[in-house]
Each structure stands twice: as C-alpha cells, then as structure tokens.
Amino acid sequence: MHPFPLAFAVQANQLVVGGERVGALVERVGSTPLYVYDRAVMSERIATLRQALPAGLHLHYAVKANPMPAVLRHLAGCVDGFDVASGGELTLALEAGMAAQRISFAGPGKRREELEQAVAAGVQISVESESQLAAVAQVGARFGLRPRVAIRVNPDFELKSSGMRMGGGASPFGIDAERLPILLSRLDGEVLDFRGLHVFAGSQNLSAVAIAEAQQHTLALAGRLAEHVPGPLHSLNLGGGFGIPYFPGDRPLDLAEVGARLAQSMMPMPPALRETQLIIELGRYIVGEAGLYLCRVLERKVSRGQCFLITDGGLHHHLAASGNLGQVIRKNYPVVVANRVISSEPETPATVVGPLCTPLDRLAVDMPLGHARVGDLIGILQSGAYGLTASPTGFLSHPLPQEVLV
Numbered sequence: 001m002h003p004f005p006l007a008f009a010v011q012a013n014q015l016v017v018g019g020e021r022v023g024a025l026v027e028r029v030g031s032t033p034l035y036v037y038d039r040a041v042m043s044e045r046i047a048t049l050r051q052a053l054p055a056g057l058h059l060h061y062a063v064k065a066n067p068m069p070a071v072l073r074h075l076a077g078c079v080d081g082f083d084v085a086s087g088g089e090l091t092l093a094l095e096a097g098m099a100a101q102r103i104s105f106a107g108p109g110k111r112r113e114e115l116e117q118a119v120a121a122g123v124q125i126s127v128e129s130e131s132q133l134a135a136v137a138q139v140g141a142r143f144g145l146r147p148r149v150a151i152r153v154n155p156d157f158e159l160k161s162s163g164m165r166m167g168g169g170a171s172p173f174g175i176d177a178e179r180l181p182i183l184l185s186r187l188d189g190e191v192l193d194f195r196g197l198h199v200f201a202g203s204q205n206l207s208a209v210a211i212a213e214a215q216q217h218t219l220a221l222a223g224r225l226a227e228h229v230p231g232p233l234h235s236l237n238l239g240g241g242f243g244i245p246y247f248p249g250d251r252p253l254d255l256a257e258v259g260a261r262l263a264q265s266m267m268p269m270p271p272a273l274r275e276t277q278l279i280i281e282l283g284r285y286i287v288g289e290a291g292l293y294l295c296r297v298l299e300r301k302v303s304r305g306q307c308f309l310i311t312d313g314g315l316h317h318h319l320a321a322s323g324n325l326g327q328v329i330r331k332n333y334p335v336v337v338a339n340r341v342i343s344s345e346p347e348t349p350a351t352v353v354g355p356l357c358t359p360l361d362r363l364a365v366d367m368p369l370g371h372a373r374v375g376d377l378i379g380i381l382q383s384g385a386y387g388l389t390a391s392p393t394g395f396l397s398h399p400l401p402q403e404v405l406v
C-alpha cells in the first residue's frame with residue numbers, strides 16, 4: 001500500500017489509532033475534520049531514540065512542531081526538556097508542567113516582553129545576536145536576576161541534503177561562529193549565567209551520514225569555542241534535523257547509524273566538553289508519525305473523466321499536505337480512505353480537494369482513492385507535526401478542526 005511502514009494498524013479495513021477504529025473515533029469526537037494524535041506512537045519514538053542514541057544524552061522536544069496542550073502534557077513526562085520559540089510557547093510549556101530549568105527559548109526577534117517573561121521564569125535563553133545579548137543583560141539588571149543564556153551559533157558548515165538548511169552562510173539565526181571567540185571571552189559572569197552553546201543546522205533530513213557529519217562538526221566547533229569561555233560549558237545543544245518519510249521513495253532515517261556515528265564522534269570528547277551535557281532537539285521525529293488528519297467526503301464529482309473527492313477538510317487546516325508549506329514541487333502525502341482502506345474493486349485514481357475556492361486546495365492528486373464514497377473518511381498520515389498551527393486557519397472563514405490525543 002505504501003512505500004514505508006505506517007504507524008497505524010488496519011483492522012476490519014479501518015485505520016486504528018490509539019486502539020480505536022477511525023469510524024468509532026469520529027463518532028465519539030462528534031464532527032469532522034479532526035486531527036488525532038496517538039500518544040503511544042510518540043512514546044515509542046522516544047524509546048527508540050533513547051535506545052539508539054548514546055546514553056546520557058538529553059532529548060528535547062521542539063514545541064513548534066505540535067503545541068497542542070494535551071500533547072505537551074504527555075511529552076513533558078517523556079523528554080528531558082522543551083525548546084520553545086515564542087513567549088506563547090513558553091507559557092504552554094510551563095502550563096504543561098515542564099520545569100523552567102528544562103526549557104530553552106530560541107528564535108530571532110524576541111520582543112522585550114518575551115525576554116522579560118523568560119528571564120523572570122528562569123528559562124535558558126538561546127541568544128541569537130549581539131543586541132539580543134545586550135537586551136537580556138538589561139532585563140536581568142532591571143529584575144535583579146542573572147539570566148540563564150546560551151549562545152546560538154551560526155555554524156560555518158551546513159547540514160547537507162536537508163529539507164531546510166540553516167547554516168553555512170549568512171543567517172538571521174545565531175551569531176556567526178567566527179565572531180564568538182571574542183564575544184565569549186568577554187561574557188560577564190556576574191551579569192549573565194552562561195550555560196552553553198546551541199547549534200541547529202537544518203531540518204527534515206533522512207540521511208544518517210549527513211546528520212552525523214553535522215554533529216561531528218558541531219562537536220569540533222563547540223570544542224574550539226569552549227576554550228574561549230571563562231567558566232565551564234554546561235550544555236551543548238547539537239540541534240536535530242531528524243526527518244520522517246513523507247513521500248514515495250523516502251527511506252526512513254537509519255537511527256542506529258546516527259547513534260553509532262555520534263558515539264564515534266564523541267570518542268574522544270574534546271577536552272573542553274568532558275563535563276558538558278549534550279542535547280538533541282527534535283520536533284517532527286517525535287510527533288510527526290503519531291498524527292492523522294481526518295476529513296469527510298462531501299461530494300464525489302467527475303469532471304472530464306477525472307474523479308474529485310470534495311471534502312470538508314483542506315489547506316486551511318493542513319497547508320503542508322497541500323504542498324504549499326515550503327515545498328518546491330508538490331508531492332502527495334500518504335493518503336488513505338481511512339474507513340475503507342483496501343478497495344474490493346480494481347482501484348481508480350482520484351484527486352482529494354477541500355472546500356476552499358482556490359485551486360491550491362488539493363490534499364491528494366491522482367492517488368488510488370477512487371473507491372471512496374460520500375461520507376467516507378479521508379485520512380492523511382504523517383500529520384502530527386507542522387499541521388494545524390502551521391496552516392492559515394483564517395483563510396475563507398471555515399470552522400476550525402478538532403484536535404484529540406488518544
């Protein structure tokens with residue numbers, strides 16, 4: 001059915017999420033469209049990560065991948081920390097029960113109120129520029145506090161074959177590595193509680209070799225930079241970038257290979273990093289495969305020989321599946337008829353669209369879904385990350401979908 005293994009089983013020809021068949025699940029929730037997230041899949045991903053990665057490494061969750069409060073409450077008990085990228089996410093992280101000392105706050109362009117919130121809460125601020133560093137110091141002085149800071153480094157290398165590259169050249173993220181020796185040696189430990197370094201070089205990468213190379217470069221770079229720090233380097237956030245398969249031909253990331261190569265890169269550790277806590281921060285790898293977007297077929301329409309399934313869901317809820325969230329060429333996400341997975345008749349192609357009055361609103365193009373009937377549920381897999389909150393929900397003023405954690 002699909003070129004890679006899916007996180008959900010099929011029972012009585014229906015997808016099963018969190019032990020429930022989708023038909024019963026939708027009846028219980030009461031309406032479509034909806035996002036459903038399976039907590040067992042998240043826990044399983046985390047267990048797999050912990051097993052594959054070197055012991056003692058800390059695992060952080062990047063909240064922007066999926067900030068649903070119930071998801072955060074679940075993950076707060078499974079990971080070692082949260083990474084947030086706004087004052088709003090910081091509030092969600094604290095409300096989910098994550099301890100302030102285990103939260104780090106990244107992002108260019110932090111507003112004064114956000115810095116004040118972060119300093120007062122005592123979270124670690126990943127500083128992205130020299131002027132942000134000065135602003136944090138000012139807030140600390142005004143509050144009579146010593147803000148906890150890490151410096152985000154704009155590395156002098158890139159994460160190769162990455163979905164989104166964020167290093168190697170000019171960047172709004174982090175401080176250029178070559179400026180850091182002087183900046184680090186001048187840090188005033190009385191004003192700032194300097195904790196460590198943060199390097200995030202890219203996202204959605206399926207190559208273990210590329211990820212391992214970036215990690216190796218990060219360790220070497222941090223090892224050199226740490227020698228300029230007056231005190232010890234408490235933590236080093238190595239970034240993440242672990243991808244998940246979305247499209248035909250995507251091969252799942254070889255996690256064992258990533259772990260083995262990282263262990264190798266840590267032997268020996270650069271002397272300045274021997275006491276340093278290493279951190280990996282991941283978003284989509286933890287939640288992406290745990291999520292399913294479900295919408296209902298409102299109409300089945302044939303136009304000039306092509307079958308269109310018109311649904312109550314669309315790009316206003318799931319921009320990424322429509323191909324409009326940064327993709328260069330539109331490719332189909334894995335999409336199934338969730339309550340009638342396998343057709344009893346020979347399969348015919350169909351295109352799944354939403355209710356929006358724009359030709360961009362396509363959730364699947366020419367996929368073998370032609371057996372779907374009016375009232376059936378279309379399920380988009382790999383939808384747990386960058387789904388609802390990465391979509392233009394105000395566009396065309398349709399209702400919001402529900403979100404449920406099972």
Ligand SMILES: *Cc1c(COP(=O)(O)O)cnc(C)c1O
Nearest residue numbers: 062065200203204281282283284
């Ligand atoms: C978005 C982001 C992440 C998470 O990226 P994923 O591809 O979802 O794993 C991690 N760290 C930082 C700094 C980010 O901005």
